[in-house]
Amino acid sequence: MARGTSPxxxxxxxxxxxxPLGHAPHLHVVGAEARSQAESAPRxxxxxxxxxxSSRAVPAVEDISLSIGRGEFVALLGPSGCGKSxxxxxxxxxxxxxxxxxxxxxxxxxxxxxxxxxxxxxxxLFPWMTALDNVAFGPRRLGMPDPRRIAQELLDTVGLGHVxxxxxxxxxxxxxxxxxxxxxxxxxxxxxLMDEPFGALxxxxxxxMQEELLSIWDKLRPTVVFVTHDxxxxxxxADRVVVMQAFPGRIAQEFAIPFMRxxxxxxxDSAKFIESRREIADIIRIEARKSFR
Ligand SMILES: Nc1ncnc2c1ncn2[C@@H]1O[C@H](COP(=O)(O)OP(=O)(O)OP(=O)(O)O)[C@@H](O)[C@H]1O
Ligand SMILES: [Mg+2]
Numbered sequence: 001m002a003r004g005t006s007p008x009x010x011x012x013x014x015x016x017x018x019x020p021l022g023h024a025p026h027l028h029v030v031g032a033e034a035r036s037q038a039e040s041a042p043r044x045x046x047x048x049x050x051x052x053x054s055s056r057a058v059p060a061v062e063d064i065s066l067s068i069g070r071g072e073f074v075a076l077l078g079p080s081g082c083g084k085s086x087x088x089x090x091x092x093x094x095x096x097x098x099x100x101x102x103x104x105x106x107x108x109x110x111x112x113x114x115x116x117x118x119x120x121x122x123x124x125l126f127p128w129m130t131a132l133d134n135v136a137f138g139p140r141r142l143g144m145p146d147p148r149r150i151a152q153e154l155l156d157t158v159g160l161g162h163v164x165x166x167x168x169x170x171x172x173x174x175x176x177x178x179x180x181x182x183x184x185x186x187x188x189x190x191x192x193l194m195d196e197p198f199g200a201l202x203x204x205x206x207x208x209m210q211e212e213l214l215s216i217w218d219k220l221r222p223t224v225v226f227v228t229h230d231x232x233x234x235x236x237x238a239d240r241v242v243v244m245q246a247f248p249g250r251i252a253q254e255f256a257i258p259f260m261r262x263x264x265x266x267x268x269d270s271a272k273f274i275e276s277r278r279e280i281a282d283i284i285r286i287e288a289r290k291s292f293r
């Protein structure tokens with residue numbers, strides 16, 4: 001089923017597309033044209049995906065159809081429990097849909113793929129390896145030349161070159177998360193799946209890491225699916241923000257983000273940014289109220 005006809009999109013009868021709550025629309029709700037662009041050669045494609053856990057009456061995610069193009073940066077945004085991590089696990093091949101299909105580069109995705117680098121919501125380093133060896137693990141396994149140099153460079157990039165030989169247990173949660181990001185980048189995967197990667201970082205480090213991620217994305221142009229519940233982070237980073245609603249987790253609305261690249265933190269002070277944030281916050285507020293229980 002095409003996204004435009006999916007029951008999980010807003011219908012014109014409910015609210016004219018892109019005209020939330022009576023103030024001038026600033027963001028474009030993603031329409032058929034942009035969708036068909038992503039669908040023409042999608043890197044990732046979800047087709048009417050539902051995930052139902054046997055212990056739950058309501059599906060974690062229901063009837064999600066989404067195409068993500070090559071080099072596209074998509075943010076998944078929504079309240080706690082709306083199924084963001086579940087959807088990311090489906091895209092990573094860790095979780096099979098109860099219904100529907102997932103394709104990576106046109107092939108059915110039935111298991112984790114080396115094409116995808118994953119940053120988990122909770123840091124998940126190998127505790128028996130140093131930070132450096134954690135990052136070098138992927139390149140070593142793929143037979144890439146000089147894994148330790150690759151790892152050291154990436155640890156430098158995330159500001160942790162000085163703790164390369166430390167054990168994960170001696171690092172703070174935020175530092176472990178940054179090692180996890182370096183580890184996901186180490187094999188230069190064409191797809192990066194990131195589940196609230198900056199959630200554990202303090203505001204300053206978070207802002208630096210957002211800029212660093214954008215600069216990495218500029219250089220390597222991976223396809224990124226970035227889960228967050230931070231509206232500003234989603235607008236600052238993404239080409240497209242997919243807003244989800246909870247119980248069951250569905251797509252409520254998609255927004256194309258109009259800011260040119262490369263982007264710097266100054267755009268966050270612009271009137272256009274503030275207006276965009278308000279439009280998305282309004283949608284999330286409506287959806288959160290509907291699903292609050
Ligand atoms: N393994 C599981 N078994 C049963 N229910 C699960 C499981 N994993 C997730 N769920 C349920 O599925 C729903 C979606 O969970 P998910 O973790 O995907 O949400 P989320 O949007 O990532 O939330 P958060 O922002 O808090 O991380 C929740 O109701 C959750 O309790
Ligand atoms: Mg989650």
